[in-house]
Amino acid sequence: MRNLLADYVAEAPDLMPFYARPPRALFASLPKTPPWDPELAAAVADYNERIGGHAVFTGDEAAIVTGQQAGLLTGPLYTIYKAATAVLLARKLQARSGRLCAPVFWVASEDHDFEEVRTVHLLAKTHELATLRYEPSAPASGMPVSRVPAEASLHALIDDTASKAAGSEHRDSIASFLHESLDASASFAEWTARIIARLFRDTPLILFEPHLPPARTLAQPIVEHAIREPLLVSRLVNEAGERLEDLGYPRAIVKGGNECAFFLDEDGCRIKVTFEDGCFRLADKDRAYGMDEMLAMAAAEPGRFSGNVALRCLVQQRLFPVAAYVAGPGELAYWGQFKALFESFGLDMPVVYPRAQCVLSTLKLNRLLAKLGIERDELAGSPEGLAETVLRRTADETAGNIVARHRQAMMDAWRQFADELAPYSPAAAAMARKTAERAANDIERIERALQQGDAARATAIREQIARLCTAFFPLRKPQERVLNIFSFLFEHGWELIPRLLKEIDIETFAPKEIEL
Numbered sequence: 007m008r009n010l011l012a013d014y015v016a017e018a019p020d021l022m023p024f025y026a027r028p029p030r031a032l033f034a035s036l037p038k039t040p041p042w043d044p045e046l047a048a049a050v051a052d053y054n055e056r057i058g059g060h061a062v063f064t065g066d067e068a069a070i071v072t073g074q075q076a077g078l079l080t081g082p083l084y085t086i087y088k089a090a091t092a093v094l095l096a097r098k099l100q101a102r103s104g105r106l107c108a109p110v111f112w113v114a115s116e117d118h119d120f121e122e123v124r125t126v127h128l129l130a131k132t133h134e135l136a137t138l139r140y141e142p143s144a145p146a147s148g149m150p151v152s153r154v155p156a157e158a159s160l161h162a163l164i165d166d167t168a169s170k171a172a173g174s175e176h177r178d179s180i181a182s183f184l185h186e187s188l189d190a191s192a193s194f195a196e197w198t199a200r201i202i203a204r205l206f207r208d209t210p211l212i213l214f215e216p217h218l219p220p221a222r223t224l225a226q227p228i229v230e231h232a233i234r235e236p237l238l239v240s241r242l243v244n245e246a247g248e249r250l251e252d253l254g255y256p257r258a259i260v261k262g263g264n265e266c267a268f269f270l271d272e273d274g275c276r277i278k279v280t281f282e283d284g285c286f287r288l289a290d291k292d293r294a295y296g297m298d299e300m301l302a303m304a305a306a307e308p309g310r311f312s313g314n315v316a317l318r319c320l321v322q323q324r325l326f327p328v329a330a331y332v333a334g335p336g337e338l339a340y341w342g343q344f345k346a347l348f349e350s351f352g353l354d355m356p357v358v359y360p361r362a363q364c365v366l367s368t369l370k371l372n373r374l375l376a377k378l379g380i381e382r383d384e385l386a387g388s389p390e391g392l393a394e395t396v397l398r399r400t401a402d403e404t405a406g407n408i409v410a411r412h413r414q415a416m417m418d419a420w421r422q423f424a425d426e427l428a429p430y431s432p433a434a435a436a437m438a439r440k441t442a443e444r445a446a447n448d449i450e451r452i453e454r455a456l457q458q459g460d461a462a463r464a465t466a467i468r469e470q471i472a473r474l475c476t477a478f479f480p481l482r483k484p485q486e487r488v489l490n491i492f493s494f495l496f497e498h499g500w501e502l503i504p505r506l507l508k509e510i511d512i513e514t515f516a517p518k519e520i521e522l
Contacts, residue, residue, distance in 0.1 A: 008254040010342070011335045011360060015515045020253055024246065024342040026355040030513075032095075032330055036103040037354070039068040039327030045220040046325060054213055057196065058187070059203040061212045063108045070096040071322060072332035072361070073112025076151045076198035077123040078140055079167065079184075080205070083486040084334055084361065086506070089202060091361040092332045093209045094512045099329070108212055110326060111202060115152035115195035115215045116312040118269075118276040123151060123194075127480060129493035131172040133473040135480050138163055138170075140194070148275035150312070152217050154194040161185055167492055176499035180492075205491070205503050216321070222308040225321045229311045231351055232267045233300050236281035239267035239316050239347060246343035258339035259315065267317040271310040319344055320351050328356040335360070362510045363517040365485055366494060371477055372521065374470055382519075385471075385479045393471045397464055409456065413449050420445060498522060 013021050017028045047065035054061055072088040074081065092109035100107040117123070124146075130136040140163060146154045168181040183204060191197035199213045216222075232239060240261035247257035266279040270288060278289040285294040295303070304311055313321050319341070322328060333341060341358045348355035365382070375382060378396050385392065420442035428435040480488040495502055502522075509520045 007256055010250075010255045010339050011515070014338060014358075015360060021255075021342070024250065024345055025358055026345070026348075027357050029330075029357060029359045032099060032357050032359065033102055036068060036099055036105055036107075037329050037357075039329055041066050042069075042327065043220065043224055043325070046218070046224060049218045049220045050212060050214055053215065053218060054203070057200045057203050057213060058207075059211075059213050060207050061108070061210045063210070063212060064106065067106040067108035067327075068099070068329040069108055069110050069326040070099070070330050070332065070359075071110045071112060071326060071328050071356075073114055075114045075117045075119070075123050076195035078126040078138070078163075078194075078198075079490050079492050080198060080201050081123060081126070081490065083364070083366070083489055083491055085202075086205065086491050086503070087364055087486060087510070088332055088334065088361045089206055089211060090503070090507055090510055091359070091512050093206065093211050094362075094507060094510060095330060095332065095359060096210065098512065107329070109210060110212045110214055111206075112322065113195055113199045113202070113213060113215045114318075115193070115199075115217060116150045116269075116276065116318075118148055118150050120146045120149065120151060120154060126167070126490045126492075127488045128167060128171050129477060129480070129489050130170045132170075133476060135476050135488075136170045138166055148277075150195075150271075150276050151198075152193050152195045152215065153274065156188055156191040156194050156197045160188050160197075164188065168496060171493055171495075172497040174497045174499070177496045180496055180500070205500070207500075208504060209507070216312070216318075217309065219309070221325055222311075224325050225311075225313075226304060226308045228313070228317065228321050228324050228351060229268055229304050229308065230301060232313070232317055233286075233297065233304060236266045236286065237263065238350065239314075240265045242346045242350060243316055243343045246346060250342055255342075256339070257343075258336065259343055265314075267314050269312050269314065271312070276312060315340065316344060316347060320347060320353055323348070323353045323356065330357040330359045332359050332361050359512075360515050362512055363486065363515075364506070364510065365478065365517055365519045366489075367478075367519055367521050369521060371474065374474060378467070378470060378474075380474075382478055385475045386482065386484075389471050389475045390468075392475075393464075393468045396467055396471065400467070409449065409453050413446075416445060416449070417442065494522060 010021070015029065022028060042065040044065065070092045072092040074085045074088060077085060080086065089111050092111065096107040096109040124140045126138050128136040128138065140160060142155060142157055143159070164181060164184045168177055187200040187204070188197055191200055195215060199215065203213050240263060243259055243261050247259060251257050264280040264282050266281055266286065268279060269276045270279050272288055272291060277291060280287050280289065285296060286300050287294045331341070338358055338360060345355055379399060380392065380396065420438060424435045424438035424442065427438055478485050506520065510518060
């Protein structure tokens with residue numbers, strides 16, 4: 007399979023027709039954008055003031071949008087890198103173009119996959135992975151996270167997080183903020199938004215949740231279009247995915263032929279909608295609606311409708327004058343299936359800009375890598391296999407040379423012995439060869455005994471490898487996809503975010519190591 011991200015930043019000619027413009031084109035010419043809807047701008051300003059945001063905007067800015075599901079304590083590190091990229095990109099575009107630009111973080115509070123966002127993974131001060139999980143008192147399955155309550159039981163989780171993560175003099179103030187912001191939050195999603203607002207307090211980042219009433223009203227024409235042509239979005243997305251597959255890229259989204267592009271709020275849950283036999287049907291519900299019923303519902307109760315991943319991108323463009331969307335590698339892949347959607351709905355497709363990829367390290371971890379003689383990417387494999395490789399590499403060189411020298415001499419002697427016996431007794435020669443095989447196995451055992459003879463050294467190396475794997479590839483995945491920002495925040499304080507903003511280079515799309 008071809009690497010879509012690499013080809014995208016390299017502007018591969020056969021891939022570019024799937025996108026509006028290549029990412030670097032933003033710096034040459036920022037597209038003209040209309041002003042924000044006044045009612046939406048006012049609602050967004052009120053929302054940010056309520057959650058403790060400090061962004062100031064006029065409503066004339068070109069929007070640089072990114073977003074993520076509302077995750078426990080903000081979820082994996084890449085959420086922070088997306089927000090940071092949006093801030094830096096807006097700053098750079100405004101400086102170069104002279105036009106106002108505002109970074110907007112879309113808190114995907116409509117998302118109903120609570121199982122995906124209820125867990126947080128921390129790099130503990132013991133160098134192990136600590137996993138914490140939110141267990142609400144009532145089931146939250148199927149509920150949008152904007153309705154999942156932020157219960158008092160989360161206070162214990164905050165204390166557990168603070169006790170497990172590496173800390174410093176910043177621990178108490180950060181834990182206090184988490185407790186206070188939890189008490190002030192009406193939902194799990196709002197708590198996420200409050201934390202992001204505090205992390206990026208000294209930046210112009212604007213927080214947004216799609217349940218704001220003016221947003222629902224503005225999104226209504228997009229939803230109505232999706233109702234009138236209920237299978238259009240799935241068809242166009244699948245057709246683009248097939249064309250990408252023909253070019254050698256994995257298809258990011260596959261939609262069922264009967265899937266609609268929107269969900270319906272029914273009985274407090276977000277329910278998938280299909281269109282079959284001229285009717286809209288709700289998954290796992292014995293209910294069906296006709297076209298006129300669904301259109302009337304969208305007009306009277308727009309708050310009951312929310313888009314799937316494809317329709318959300320269209321709604322986003324309807325709500326904000328989006329010049330660029332900051333996307334992770336997975337998002338970049340599915341945006342490649344959306345260009346025909348924007349054209350069909352009469353909307354401009356924004357530039358899709360790859361988010362920063364980072365690896366947080368320390369001087370101690372880097373010294374340990376150097377001491378063991380391994381590259382960071384080697385840690386993505388099996389820790390035990392890598393430990394064996396390092397043990398073999400660092401075994402006593404003198405003893406190792408002795409084994410190597412005598413192995414060859416002994417094997418040569420046994421082969422010569424068997425060859426000389428063969429004319430006289432094939433059976434005796436076969437016995438000699440079998441004995442040679444056993445000898446070779448015995449020599450290997452001697453070699454392993456030498457490699458692992460120092461049990462303390464072997465144990466120490468395995469522990470060091472495990473520590474490095476947990477730090478850089480926890481759960482055998484890249485650090486940014488697993489670890490949470492609070493793994494580092496209690497130790498480095500709120501100034502960690504300004505420091506990341508200084509270190510990240512958004513015009514270099516390769517992973518960036520940041521040594522804390």
